[in-house]
Amino acid sequence: MSAVPRRPRARRRRPPSVARTLTYIVLVLTLFVSAFPIYWTFVVASSTNDVIANVPPPLVPGGHLIENVRAVFDNDAANFTKALVNSAIVAGTVSVAVLVFSSLAGFAFAKMRFRGSNVLLLLVVASMSIPVQLGVIPLYILMGKLGWNGDLKAVIVPFLVSAFGVFFMRQAIMESVPDELLEAGRIDGCGLLRLWAKVVVPAVRPAAAVLGLFTFMMTWNDFLWPLVTLTPENPTVQVSLSTLASGYYQDYSLVLAGTAIATVPLLVLFFVAGRQLIAGIMEGAVKG
């Protein structure tokens, strides 16, 4: 992750033991605060609604998880099965498209000097700070004209490209694709797409993995626009969650079982690829 060689002297320069102990105490407390709400989600999700009303409240998981999960999938209003499939389709499609289009545009911005490249790159960077809310109303009107409101196309097509992605891939390609390889490839008669596929893509695979992960998580978690354009009959997971949570009768064990199901895929991704994610965030921070 961090390639900084650890200096032998660092070991002798340990902070005194009281400070060290305090450090560990604070960090462990932080871990507790980080993890507790997620743990609590599973406690409530595996209890009955009556048990939650007990004083003191339950602090360990109960035995009703499967029952509650089944109740979530059986809930007519929430359409949870469809929501999971929809979210997988939407987040998967958007992630792949963002990777392809960002690496194409990033390739041009990183390695080619063309008329207008500076202005266009500036436009990319500037567009990153436009608030989503600004687009919601006209997007809704536009989708209405196209007949896409309520359809998954409405939450996929506008997000096939990402300004952040272009900027991110530009940095990655500048760093990890040597000019010589591109020049040699050109002499050997490689066309544009062949150069992209054979030279650029293999070299930026690690950065692409981080971008793909980020995009997948962001799309999976997106809330406002899907809530506006989709219906409870054809929702994404987050829309379905809000349907569950907005019920007249608050059945916490049901709602939090839904929340747990919606979070599990991301937790799995996090435990598999969290280290790369952290490296990506930290490298981006130093460069930015």
Add this chain to the structure above:
Amino acid sequence: MDRRAGGGRAAWRKFSRGAAPYLLIAPFFVLFAIFGIYPLLYTLWVSLHDWDLIATGPHAYVGLANYRELLSDEDFRNALVNTVGIFLLATIPQILIALGLAGLLNTQIRGRGFFRMGVLLPNVTSIAAVTIVFSQLFGREYGLVNWVLSGLGIDPVNWQAHRWTSWFAIATMVDWRWTGYNTLILLAAMQAIPRELYEAAKMDGAGGFRAFRSVTIPLLRHTLLFVVVVATIGGLQLFAEPLLFDTSPASANGGAGREFQTVALYLYQTAFRRFDFGYAAAISWLLFLLVIAVAAFNALLVRRLSARAGR
């Protein structure tokens, strides 16, 4: 070999002056124009009309009437106060805690990777999920927070019913989700500080905390401002938390008396509960100008501070 390399460079240069780069960036800019730029301008157009989604017939042009109405709109002013209040209540502790945690993670400890994973964990959960879980924790009757408070001899609090308590609850959700992310960004910046500076400070007799204050913090200025800008852009757009924290989310009212209705939530209510698109579009633009103004203010601050540091 030399000629081949030289020839390659010339060939590449010729290639990259042609149509190739435009073909590569075309997909991005075509989609960006349709779904990025066009909505931006179209919102402006809509905001100048009396644009009711349900009413049929042409939308009447009303000039700046929507904006004029907004400036004297009590609910809008209320939403503005709530947004800024929650933003400050969330951002200030968040950055201070992130700074402290990054400082701790930057010392020689065992299990660095483990602790880093731990602080980032909340960030993978969705905002909707976070809000649902915390609304339960802050529940009036069976909430864990009130149970702990009652153990301390404090009466249960109806968190949604008051301005300050609802702001506090929402700020807690925001901080729980974002503090770890900012911690990692600040930690990365701390690791980029040369060790020699700390050794020099140590030779001058500075202890750990003193060195943190007089070496680390000043050198983190840029990163800190970056973190502040990002938190600002996010904080001014708070939407899911106030929507779902409400006991009746369908109203999009942000509390029975609009105690925690943010600008973004007011926008949503105006557009998709009252179907007054013209007025909502005007809110969008004022929100946009607010974000730009705050971002510009921050940029100015960066320039000021870096100019001073350069001296």
